[in-house]
Amino acid sequence: MFSAQGFQATWKYIDLFKQGLLCTVLLSALTVFFGFILALFLAIMRLSDVRPFRALGIDENGHAIDGGFKAALAKFNPLDFIATVYVEVFRATPMLVQLFIIYYVVFPGIPLPKFKIFGSIPFDRFIPGVVALAMNSGAYLCEIIRAGIQSIDGGQREAARSLGMTGTQTMRHIILPQAIKNILPPIANEFVTIIKESSICYTIGVQEIMYAVAATKGATYRIAEPLIIATLIYFCLTFPTSKIIAYFERKMSKGDKR
Numbered sequence: 001m002f003s004a005q006g007f008q009a010t011w012k013y014i015d016l017f018k019q020g021l022l023c024t025v026l027l028s029a030l031t032v033f034f035g036f037i038l039a040l041f042l043a044i045m046r047l048s049d050v051r052p053f054r055a056l057g058i059d060e061n062g063h064a065i066d067g068g069f070k071a072a073l074a075k076f077n078p079l080d081f082i083a084t085v086y087v088e089v090f091r092a093t094p095m096l097v098q099l100f101i102i103y104y105v106v107f108p109g110i111p112l113p114k115f116k117i118f119g120s121i122p123f124d125r126f127i128p129g130v131v132a133l134a135m136n137s138g139a140y141l142c143e144i145i146r147a148g149i150q151s152i153d154g155g156q157r158e159a160a161r162s163l164g165m166t167g168t169q170t171m172r173h174i175i176l177p178q179a180i181k182n183i184l185p186p187i188a189n190e191f192v193t194i195i196k197e198s199s200i201c202y203t204i205g206v207q208e209i210m211y212a213v214a215a216t217k218g219a220t221y222r223i224a225e226p227l228i229i230a231t232l233i234y235f236c237l238t239f240p241t242s243k244i245i246a247y248f249e250r251k252m253s254k255g256d257k258r
Helices: 004-011 014-047 069-074 078-092 095-109 123-150 154-162 167-204 209-220 224-254
Strands: none
Touching: 004 209, 004 224, 014 078, 014 123, 014 167, 014 209, 014 224, 078 123, 095 123, 095 167, 123 167, 154 167, 167 209, 167 224, 209 224
């Protein structure tokens, strides 16, 4: 149960929660930044038309082969295959498992400097957390970006081609600027989701908000009060952010109304 004495005892460790707040915000911001870059590459790979065995789908008379192994091989796109496997694996497996694989399997062979960011965040634990969260977030952001790119009218690509623009120029100057406008709200919502999911990083010793809860519990033998404080901190992070996102979403949608 809650008690005034419990909150007083917990308040003595408020600096841990302040450090956890800083770590959570930094962890979430870096996750979305690197996750977006990864997702952009994955989305382009999924939308690519790289078919190295395309010639196998044409017979000696120059006609396309219908059905069979050669026809299937001619349609095979290795970039799309790799990106699809990545997305499906990361979306179909638990975040905790991915975090443990990154931290306990991948990073032990990578020497990381041991220092603390802002004097409280251990770098050698923080970076694996960012990598794991960014790789997971990239799988979800990839589908958001891909949907945004596919939502752009195909006639604009044809118009760009008629003007002599290459595929890269079309994507960079015409498609992506419009797609980013469409996908900004869901990307911002992903940031809110990451703020909450970052709590899992306390399992590898990253000193975010839930790590502060565990440390306070060990020192005071109280769990209810630290959890209430953590809940309030998460609410103060996510609720205003959600409202700001909704505001900008309404502002951006006004230009689309006729």
